[in-house]
Amino acid sequence: MRPSRAVIDLQALRHNYQLARETTGAKALAVIKADAYGHGAVRVAQALETEADGFAVACIEEALELRQAGIRAPVLLLEGFFEADELPLIVEHDFWCVVHSLWQLEAIEKTTVGKPLNVWLKMDSGMHRVGIHPAEYPSAYQRLMATNKVGKVVLMTHFARADELDSARTDEQVAIFRSAAAGLGVEVSLRNSPGVMGWPSVPSDWVRPGIMLYGATPFDQPQSVADRLQPVMTLESKVISVRELPAGEPIGYGGTFVTDRTMRIGVVAVGYADGYPRQAPTGTPVMIDGQRSQLLGRVSMDMLCVDLTHVPSAGLGSRVELWGKNVRVSDLAAHAGMIPYQILCNLKRVPRVYTEA
Numbered sequence: 270m271r272p273s274r275a276v277i278d279l280q281a282l283r284h285n286y287q288l289a290r291e292t293t294g295a296k297a298l299a300v301i302k303a304d305a306y307g308h309g310a311v312r313v314a315q316a317l318e319t320e321a322d323g324f325a326v327a328c329i330e331e332a333l334e335l336r337q338a339g340i341r342a343p344v345l346l347l348e349g350f351f352e353a354d355e356l357p358l359i360v361e362h363d364f365w366c367v368v369h370s371l372w373q374l375e376a377i378e379k380t381t382v383g384k385p386l387n388v389w390l391k392m393d394s395g396m397h398r399v400g401i402h403p404a405e406y407p408s409a410y411q412r413l414m415a416t417n418k419v420g421k422v423v424l425m426t427h428f429a430r431a432d433e434l435d436s437a438r439t440d441e442q443v444a445i446f447r448s449a450a451a452g453l454g455v456e457v458s459l460r461n462s463p464g465v466m467g468w469p470s471v472p473s474d475w476v477r478p479g480i481m482l483y484g485a486t487p488f489d490q491p492q493s494v495a496d497r498l499q500p501v502m503t504l505e506s507k508v509i510s511v512r513e514l515p516a517g518e519p520i521g522y523g524g525t526f527v528t529d530r531t532m533r534i535g536v537v538a539v540g541y542a543d544g545y546p547r548q549a550p551t552g553t554p555v556m557i558d559g560q561r562s563q564l565l566g567r568v569s570m571d572m573l574c575v576d577l578t579h580v581p582s583a584g585l586g587s588r589v590e591l592w593g594k595n596v597r598v599s600d601l602a603a604h605a606g607m608i609p610y611q612i613l614c615n616l617k618r619v620p621r622v623y624t625e626a
Contacts, residue, residue, distance in 0.1 A: 273506035273539040273619045276593070277308055279316040280625050281484055281499035286317055289465050289478035292494055298345055300461075300479035301335075302327040307544070307616035308483060308502055311338040312623055318342050325477055329355055329364070336362050345389060348399075349373050356380050367391050367425070369399040374409055378416050385420030388413060389458065392449060394442040396429035403449035410453055423475060424450050424457045431463035432487040439464070443471055463487040466494040485598050485609035502613065503593025504545070507586055508557070510536035511577065520574050521566035526551045533577035537589045540571040544616040545591055546605040553604040556590035557583045 289297050299321045305313035314324055314335055323343030326332050328351070332344045345365040350356060353376035359366050360382050368374055369391040377386065390410055393400030401409050413419055426446045430438040446459065458475035460468065465476050467488065480487050483502065486495035512534040520526045520534060528534075535557070541547040545568060553564040557580045565574045577583045592598040598609045605612070 271506075271538055272509070273504070273543055275307075275616055275619050275621045276503045276505065277312070277621055277623045278499070278501050278503070278626065279312075279623055281501045282308075282313060282316055282482060283320065284499050285482050285484055285501070286321065286478065288494065288497055289462075289476060289481060292469070293460065293465055293473065293476050295460075295473050295476045296322040297476050297478055298323045298325040298343075298458075299482055300325045300347075300477050301482075302331060302347060302479075303614050304331075306480065306483050306610065307613040309621050309623075310334065311340070312621075313482075314338070314340045314342070316623075322475075323365070325479075329358060332362065332364050333358075343387075350376070353380060356382065360384060360386065363387075365389060368409075368413070369393075369401065371401065371405070371409065374412055377418060378412070380418075382418045386418055387421045387423075388419050389423045389425050392424070392426045392446055394426040394445040394449075395438065396427055396442070398427070400426060403445055406449040407453065422455050424453060424455060425475075426459055428459070428461060428464055428468075431461065431468055432489075434467050434488065434490070434492070439468055439471070466492060480610055480613075483613060485613065487609075489603070500592075500594050500597065502598070502616075504539070504543075504591040504616070504619070505593065506537050506539040506589050506591065508535040508575075508577070508584065508589060509538045509572075511584055512536070519566075522569060523567055526566040526574075531578075533581075534565060535575045535577040535583065535587065535589075537573050537575055537591075538571065539589075539591060539619075540569045540573055542570045542617070543619050544612070545573065546601070546607055546612060546615075548607075549601065549605040554596050554600060556593075556595045558587045559595075561595075 301310045304310045325345040349367040365387040367389045391400045392406050430436040456474035460473040460476045462479050462481040484498045484500035516530050518528045547568045560580045562576050592601045602609045
């Protein structure tokens with residue numbers, strides 16, 4: 270079989286979840302939307318179920334997959350419902366539901382529910398994606414409570430620039446939220462991964478760790494909590510061909526890299542069809558048999574080339590780490606002009622292998 274695979278370290282996953290808890294002292298929903306950022310939502314939920322306060326997904330399809338796999342923990346729908354006829358399913362499966370628009374509130378007012386809903390009422394405090402306007406927020410809360418269809422409400426918002434530690438925007442959003450939610454007296458959830466890691470003074474009874482669960486930093490600079498994260502996924506493959514080329518020879522599509530001396534070139538069985546970024550340039554780091562080397566030339570659909578010149582012991586069958594515990598996904602993202610979220614979510618085709626080590 271093709272030697273490329275993604276190795277998922279479940280012990281590192283648990284470490285990162287506990288770090289989010291330890292850092293904040295708050296209850297934590299593990300964000301496992303988008304198939305747990307490429308890590309496999311069901312297996313991630315199973316690994317965390319005994320210790321997680323709950324999970325968060327984007328939509329009801331993702332939530333139903335967890336229930337069908339036997340996950341009984343609370344599951345929050347971060348985008349709420351898209352049609353009012355989803356509400357019976359939400360009640361049936363005990364999903365928690367974000368309400369971010371007045372039309373959703375109106376749908377709850379009009380529907381009949383068999384048991385109380387757990388609602389997370391979302392405010393648009395300045396990101397301007399979804400959320401109820403601050404001026405309408407107190408009345409939306411009162412309307413929600415007046416339905417007598419809600420068992421619990423958590424107040425929430427989402428930060429637009431918490432990954433920028435020197436930006437004033439997060440403090441501005443917190444001030445807007447506090448002003449609009451003043452006096453409502455219920456639990457709040459403000460902090461996502463960058464909020465958990467970089468904004469310790471922001472109040473939050475519930476936190477929503479996402480990218481940090483998977484051992485990747487949202488910041489483009491060193492940060493104390495980020496330094497304690499453990500990478501969860503390692504994308505690895507093997508060298509399947511070796512070429513010795515003289516100076517002046519082009520490598521790969523477009524000949525974007527030309528040898529400037531005699532070089533040993535290794536061909537690795539992984540490419541952009543597996544989720545490795547096509548735009549990663551020559552010089553992007555890789556590990557070959559535990560030694561640091563670099564990508565050469567343009568990434569192909571199924572293969573890419575690496576420099577074996579200074580790894581004389583490497584050859585056919587040598588293990589290549591594309592990202593993981595030695596090549597951090599954030600370093601790869603920086604070289605490719607991407608963010609770690611993209612790279613992890615883009616994983617496809619390769620088998621996932623789960624380990625406790």
